[in-house]
Amino acid sequence: MSEKGLPDPMDFAASGRRVFDIEADALRVVGGRIDGAFSAACQALMTTTGRVVCVGMGKSGHVARKIAATLASTGTPAFFVHPGEAGHGDLGMITDADTVLMLSNSGETDELLMLLPVLARQGNTVVSMTGKPESRLARASAVHLDVSVPAEACPLDLAPTSSTTAALAMGDALAVALLEARGFTSDDFARSHPAGSLGRRLLLHIHNVMHVGDEIPRVGQHASLGDALVEMSRKRLGMTAITREDGHLLGLFTDGDLRRTLNTPGLDVHTTPIESVMTRTPRTIGPDQLAVEAAKLMETHQINALLVVDDNAKLVGALNIHDLLRARVV
Template sequence: MADFRALARAVIETEIAALQQLPARLDEQFNQACELILACRGRVIVTGMGKSGHIGNKIAATLASTGTPAFFVHPGEASHGDLGMILSGDVVIALSNSGTSDEILTIVPTIRRLQVPIIAITSNPQSTLAQAATCHLNIGISQEACPLGLAPTSSTTATLVLGDALAVALLQARGFTATDFARSHPAGRLGKRLLIHVHDLMHQGTAIPKVPPHADLSAAILAMTKQGLGLTTIVDAEDKLLGIFTDGDLRRTFAKGIDWTGKPISVLMTVHCQTISAEALAVEALNKMQQYAITALPVVHNQRVIGIIHMHDLLKAGIA
């Protein structure tokens, strides 16, 4: 019976060996490739046939999500009209381990007539594609992990890693930030945490539970119950925050046997409470709630209450 784990280890070790040789192959051509892309006023078009095409799709997606507008064009389809997607001012990254893929070589003359720079990624610097390119990045794969030496394995892994190296080098050169990344990933957790502000989620207007300082406990409980946020704010005539009264305050009032009969809520409220601004990131509200073990925060501006943000709002928005 085959030792599947041994076979798997051999594949992994072969691919690791290929990657370990890759850093030494980075030369001035890599700098030139980065400079060409940074100077590009159009888009980066990635093309590749077969398995190289699948890798090209991923490289294009990584570039696009890290500040370099890019997309993939299938070289076979390019010969049947999709070459119209490539315009003067673009840069092409062409992937072919052998450097002899017919589908890519067929479209090279047209790309060159457009005066579009070509960055070739192959294992053969003497190949037709490498020689026709503006610059060449050599992955130098001499052995695939496939025992037949046929299935693209080490070569596709090395190409993918080199594509990541390009994307990250460009990201750093552009000063691309986590906020920039979030803008291209608005549905992801990172995007939500960096783009959604308190004012996007807070309850406002008539949804804000509030009572005046002279209100009694029953009025405060009614306000808390009506809005279902676990607290009520206590405000003056100008809506300036004087304090809050929460479900926890209510439980503590009864647990301590405090005589609340006839007393205004101002006597029972928490005066020094945590607040947040409407412009703060929603994740800041989450951090403050977690730090102080609370579930809601008054949102204030110039000491006036303009909203309430609750832990449930953060959960629904995918922030927590």
């Protein structure tokens, strides 16, 4: 104890480490039980012609809600139903095509047991997760997953701690196994997360953020350095492309090139051909590549702008780091 009668800070740290140790042990034990029952549960969830309805009461309900959200975002349509509300009308949300995933550590939760006869009459497949394989819920389920743990992290053995962590991990295991079986991709994931930063990074392409048409800074191959500077000032992207008449990209001139060029003795911006000072092999990117790839390219090569070309090396767009910042890609 400290001088003020409060627990020593080191006691807090010791308690925290003990929780991690106990819950890590619990996860190893439960993970070691993944077998044919787990495969059967995955099969039931994957082949359902409806949705996966996750049901749980109390802390198990919080876990069930999270499992439903994880399943839904990884390619398995799912939602949560509160068992207490189900007995008062929400049971109508569950159709005969749905598979029901029930969570109860005791396996004897009244609100869940009350639903079993109705679900049986309706023909729903029930998959359960409990900490008691001999419980009524476990025995009534088509598939049962044993998530019993050696000990709760709570020293009173009262607050659900290790048991909820184990159930949560089992839910993640189901979601990931189904994700892999469905061939779910990062593009699929992004489509269900369009509003977040991850969605922007996975869905936004170069053609969504680049400047096109008259907004592209460009001069012809016979232009002077002065012409290029005027174009750069007008378009305000910190660069200009140099192209042939047919739009084929020949080179790039940037603000950085300008600073280096102005150190050339005797330079005349009005008579110096842009071809003589441009970068002839600039970094480019395609219009259908992800915007995040442009950010990586800029970071890797320490540049602030990119020209966009098609498969024939014709200039079709331009963008700089500010375009990516506005799009919240970086």
